[in-house]
Amino acid sequence: MIIYTTEVQDINSFYRLESLKEVYGIIWMLVPILTLVLGITIGVLVIVWLEREISAGIQQRIGPEYAGPLGILQALADGTKLLFKENILPSRGNTRLFSIGPSIAVISILLNFAVIPFSSRLILADLNIGIFLWIAISSIAPVGLLMSGYGSNNKYSFLGGLRAAAQSISYEIPLTLCVLSISLRAILDIVEAQSKYGFWGWNLWRQPIGFIVFLISSLAECERLPFDLPEAEEELVAGYQTEYSGIKFGLFYVASYLNLLLSSLFVTVLYLGGWNISIPYIFVPELFEINKMNGIFGTTIGIFITLTKTYLFLFISIATRWTLPRLRMDQLLNLGWKFLLPISLGNLLLTTSFQLLSL
Amino acid sequence: MFLLYEYDIFWAFLIISSAIPILAFLISGVLVPIRKGPEKLSSYESGIEPMGDAWLQFRIRYYMFALVFVVFDVETVFLYPWAMSFDVLGYPYS
Numbered sequence: 001m002i003i004y005t006t007e008v009q010d011i012n013s014f015y016r017l018e019s020l021k022e023v024y025g026i027i028w029m030l031v032p033i034l035t036l037v038l039g040i041t042i043g044v045l046v047i048v049w050l051e052r053e054i055s056a057g058i059q060q061r062i063g064p065e066y067a068g069p070l071g072i073l074q075a076l077a078d079g080t081k082l083l084f085k086e087n088i089l090p091s092r093g094n095t096r097l098f099s100i101g102p103s104i105a106v107i108s109i110l111l112n113f114a115v116i117p118f119s120s121r122l123i124l125a126d127l128n129i130g131i132f133l134w135i136a137i138s139s140i141a142p143v144g145l146l147m148s149g150y151g152s153n154n155k156y157s158f159l160g161g162l163r164a165a166a167q168s169i170s171y172e173i174p175l176t177l178c179v180l181s182i183s184l185r186a187i188l189d190i191v192e193a194q195s196k197y198g199f200w201g202w203n204l205w206r207q208p209i210g211f212i213v214f215l216i217s218s219l220a221e222c223e224r225l226p227f228d229l230p231e232a233e234e235e236l237v238a239g240y241q242t243e244y245s246g247i248k249f250g251l252f253y254v255a256s257y258l259n260l261l262l263s264s265l266f267v268t269v270l271y272l273g274g275w276n277i278s279i280p281y282i283f284v285p286e287l288f289e290i291n292k293m294n295g296i297f298g299t300t301i302g303i304f305i306t307l308t309k310t311y312l313f314l315f316i317s318i319a320t321r322w323t324l325p326r327l328r329m330d331q332l333l334n335l336g337w338k339f340l341l342p343i344s345l346g347n348l349l350l351t352t353s354f355q356l357l358s359l
Numbered sequence: 360m361f362l363l364y365e366y367d368i369f370w371a372f373l374i375i376s377s378a379i380p381i382l383a384f385l386i387s388g389v390l391v392p393i394r395k396g397p398e399k400l401s402s403y404e405s406g407i408e409p410m411g412d413a414w415l416q417f418r419i420r421y422y423m424f425a426l427v428f429v430v431f432d433v434e435t436v437f438l439y440p441w442a443m444s445f446d447v448l449g450y451p452y453s
Contacts, residue, residue, distance in 0.1 A: 103380035
């Protein structure tokens with residue numbers, strides 16, 4: 001009887017230990033994910049505020065100043081307002097596709113944040129094929145645009161959705177080929193290979209053509225001006241977003257800024273040296289050791305540097321939006337297929353020949 | 360699919376990020392006022408009555424773009440393994 005009791009007690013304690021381990025495992029996975037989602041949300045809020053302030057500066061007016069100090073909470077106020085707006089479903093439109101469209105756009109862009117290194121050893125999912133996963137998942141976003149264009153029972157939405165999807169897929173091939181050229185020469189991690197000579201070790205100098213093509217392609221992928229036609233107010237009313245109201249429109253809005261943040265982070269990681277300080281080692285040889293980036297202090301500095309470089313690129317893209325005029329649709333598609341695609345193929349060929357000559 | 364352990368966190372991220380639009384729709388469904396009207400349900404065509412059906416004939420070039428995109432995408436997928444093992448393969452005469 002006593003042995004039976006102690007056996008039952010043993011089994012009970014073992015079971016409790018096992019379930020605790022399960023719970024610990026789940027929490028160990030959830031905490032980084034929720035931290036990343038929180039970080040992304042704050043990043044989007046900062047980008048929206050930055051866009052309003054920079055556009056105000058370029059247009060010589062004052063930006064938001066009433067919602068919070070210096071208008072910081074403006075994005076939050078906009079989002080909350082959109083939550084309270086009525087959700088109008090168009091009659092005779094496909095209700096399921098209408099709702100799923102913006103969700104797919106947001107989810108597919110949000111998934112790509114899992115493979116970005118914010119500092120050394122600070123990636124959500126350390127996969128071997130990380131960068132390829134970005135290329136693959138970002139190809140799902142045009143499906144969401146097509147769904148939303150078709151599901152609203154509107155000619156203009158339909159045409160806008162087709163145009164937006166055509167633009168998205170046209171600029172993915174030069175993007176993919178530029179990423180291919182970079183992954184051709186990096187034997188180690190892409191960021192570590194850029195850390196040797198500080199500022200001069202950036203991939204920006206090793207592949208200038210690739211950088212320009214990547215810049216243009218990622219601006220076109222995010223549907224930012226000068227490639228703004230899917231949401232041009234004068235052309236197709238609001239393109240595929242015409243019939244949307246309330247939080248579904250808010251989801252498209254958020255997806256656009258998420259895509260911009262994602263592209264900026266990828267430009268930083270691929271071309272601008274990632275989390276390395278990038279001061280040339282000629283001046284201060286001791287700083288070169290900070291490139292090791294261990295411990296909490298090193299990791300925090302890494303995150304800070306990544307975000308600084310990201311926001312530099314963001315500033316450039318926001319300033320571009322408010323400076324350049326819009327391209328027409330056929331000019332846009334011409335640029336993508338007849339200009340950027342041969343150039344990125346040529347860039348790949350050039351990179352390959354330089355690799356061969358140096359081997 | 361369940362044997363690749365490094366993808367576990369990716370699936371968890373997928374589930375959580377698909378919960379975000381669902382959460383947004385739920386909150387919106389609770390907070391939103393519903394006042395139906397006939398004008399609200401009609402499609403927008405710059406203020407006039409919509410003429411004709413919404414399923415109009417679209418230009419065939421959109422299908423051609425998708426086709427050519429698939430071709431070039433498959434070509435890129437084939438180029439990736441070559442690029443990864445490029446330093447191993449090298450030039451045939453060296």
